[in-house]
Amino acid sequence: MQTRRDFLKAGSAAGALAAASYAAPARAQSVGRVVVVGGGYGGATAARYLRLWSEGRIEVTLVEREPAFVSCPLSALVVGGSKRIEDITVGYEGLARLGVKVIRGEATEVDAEKKTVVLQSGQKLPYDRLVLSPGIDFIPGEVAGLDDPKAFDTVPHAWHAGPQTVLLRRQLEAMKDGGVYVITIPLAPYRCSPAPYERVCQVAWYFQKRKPKSKIIVLDANEEIQAEKALFQAVWNGPYKGMIEYRPSNDVKEVDVATRTTVTDLGDKQQADVLNVIPPQRAGAIAGKAGVISVNQRWCQVDWLTLESVVRPGIHVLGDSAFPASVMPKSGHMANQHAKTAAAAIIELMSGRAPNPAPMMSNTCYSFVDDKRVIHVTSTHAYDAAEKTMKAVPGSGGTSATASELEGRYGFAWARNIWADMLG
Amino acid sequence: MRLFVTGLALCVGAHAALAQAQAQDANLARNLAAACFSCHGTDGHAQSGMASLAGRPQAEIMRIIGEFRSGARSGEQGTLMPQLVKGYTDAQMALIADYFSRQKPVQGAP
Numbered sequence: 001m002q003t004r005r006d007f008l009k010a011g012s013a014a015g016a017l018a019a020a021s022y023a024a025p026a027r028a029q030s031v032g033r034v035v036v037v038g039g040g041y042g043g044a045t046a047a048r049y050l051r052l053w054s055e056g057r058i059e060v061t062l063v064e065r066e067p068a069f070v071s072c073p074l075s076a077l078v079v080g081g082s083k084r085i086e087d088i089t090v091g092y093e094g095l096a097r098l099g100v101k102v103i104r105g106e107a108t109e110v111d112a113e114k115k116t117v118v119l120q121s122g123q124k125l126p127y128d129r130l131v132l133s134p135g136i137d138f139i140p141g142e143v144a145g146l147d148d149p150k151a152f153d154t155v156p157h158a159w160h161a162g163p164q165t166v167l168l169r170r171q172l173e174a175m176k177d178g179g180v181y182v183i184t185i186p187l188a189p190y191r192c193s194p195a196p197y198e199r200v201c202q203v204a205w206y207f208q209k210r211k212p213k214s215k216i217i218v219l220d221a222n223e224e225i226q227a228e229k230a231l232f233q234a235v236w237n238g239p240y241k242g243m244i245e246y247r248p249s250n251d252v253k254e255v256d257v258a259t260r261t262t263v264t265d266l267g268d269k270q271q272a273d274v275l276n277v278i279p280p281q282r283a284g285a286i287a288g289k290a291g292v293i294s295v296n297q298r299w300c301q302v303d304w305l306t307l308e309s310v311v312r313p314g315i316h317v318l319g320d321s322a323f324p325a326s327v328m329p330k331s332g333h334m335a336n337q338h339a340k341t342a343a344a345a346i347i348e349l350m351s352g353r354a355p356n357p358a359p360m361m362s363n364t365c366y367s368f369v370d371d372k373r374v375i376h377v378t379s380t381h382a383y384d385a386a387e388k389t390m391k392a393v394p395g396s397g398g399t400s401a402t403a404s405e406l407e408g409r410y411g412f413a414w415a416r417n418i419w420a421d422m423l424g
Numbered sequence: 425m426r427l428f429v430t431g432l433a434l435c436v437g438a439h440a441a442l443a444q445a446q447a448q449d450a451n452l453a454r455n456l457a458a459a460c461f462s463c464h465g466t467d468g469h470a471q472s473g474m475a476s477l478a479g480r481p482q483a484e485i486m487r488i489i490g491e492f493r494s495g496a497r498s499g500e501q502g503t504l505m506p507q508l509v510k511g512y513t514d515a516q517m518a519l520i521a522d523y524f525s526r527q528k529p530v531q532g533a534p
Binding site: 412 | 449458459461464472510511
């Protein structure tokens with residue numbers, strides 16, 4: 001499945017040349033086996049760099065339930081209607097060409113003693129080291145009415161990019177002009193802190209063009225906008241003035257799916273024509289099965305030199321499932337950075353050497369406020385040996401001054417580059 | 425004159441630290457540069473719309489980093505890089521620039 005289209009094609013010439021130098025190395029001596037669970041920004045990057053940097057000496061198996069990668073970053077543009085789901089979908093062929101064994105399936109059990117992953121199909125995958133990058137799952141019981149997964153066929157979350165993104169888009173297209181779109185945001189931390197506010201911009205952009213009598217209501221469990229607050233406010237009070245009603249400290253605890261009605265912890269009710277509930281989140285289910293969830297029954301604490309679980313040696317946890325260091329975002333870009341630190345460390349450890357004692361990671365998130373203009377937030381994180389954690393480097397990082405088309409072009413270029421960096 | 429001497433001392437200091445760091449960990453430069461690969465492509469082989477860094481002379485990369493740092497490159501010439509480079513030391517940047525300078529450039533890259 002090769003579905004990077006149109007705006008991605010522009011980069012293909014340079015990409016093809018670069019790809020030629022990353023062909024699968026010929027029959028190198030194996031130093032061991034790594035199984036990677038989850039083919040998103042963390043897992044795909046880890047699989048690729050384990051192969052590249054070990055020069056083929058590590059056998060890598062990637063387990064992924066979906067047939068192709070669908071990006072959460074840029075998925076707001078599919079909700080807004082300026083991009084299609086095909087535009088944010090990339091196949092796993094590039095990893096296969098590098099010698100990664102890609103298995104489509106669902107990892108259901110981890111036997112940490114026997115160092116084996118069990119798939120739903122019954123297949124058992126032995127490993128020397130395991131990398132878990134399962135993203136987020138929703139915490140059962142947090143929002144009454146949503147425990148049956150079928151509820152999301154009516155009330156999409158669209159917090160995993162793919163069919164849910166398309167469903168939300170279709171509901172918005174089918175909605176009458178003058179309708180109400182309600183989005184609910186859980187208490188932080190959740191996957192990608194600016195993303196709900198970016199989605200609001202995209203829906204506003206669509207309504208402004210096609211359904212100008214319609215309204216957006218944001219029910220945010222948090223006290224305020226969680227990322228790039230001033231920049232989002234400038235857009236909401238600028239081009240989208242009068243379209244968005246923002247209600248902070250509105251923690252939705254119950255949903256009546258049939259009538260698309262939310263109920264907050266204080267009993268306030270809100271009915272919607274299109275209801276988009278983003279439930280509270282925790283590490284992906286397989287992390288629980290592997291016994292690596294160690295913080296608040298939600299997240300996995302890791303050693304930042306290796307991304308190895310602090311409770312289960314030999315199991316590394318990347319991306320959104322990891323308990324983040326201070327001010328470290330749960331973003332795709334961050335997962336890509338986790339993955340490279342982990343891949344480098346795993347290769348050193350499997351080769352009998354010490355991992356890099358001073359890793360550095362950076363983050364960049366581009367949020368699209370319409371079909372062309374973007375705002376960014378960036379940060380740099382350095383390992384602090386005394387406190388054994390990653391810390392934002394004082395004086396570094398920041399945001400855009402204002403939304404711009406220039407940064408919009410960088411936003412698309414970012415996607416082309418990071419998708420090639422993780423998937424080849 | 426004094427400024428010049430201080431600059432020279434810093435330079436020599438940075439290079440000594442660089443050599444020492446590389447001697448201790450052969451993969452340090454690669455690991456640091458890998459943070460840049462997310463946007464600038466694996467080993468600096470960028471897709472369209474981002475600067476390819478592979479094969480660029482170290483001095484040229486360091487000059488641009490310096491301009492981001494000083495604010496000489498800002499606005500349309502530097503959107504997030506001026507914010508990002510402040511997270512790295514000159515010695516780290518010298519290692520990163522050295523790594524990219526040693527990669528084979530992609531033909532026809534900007």
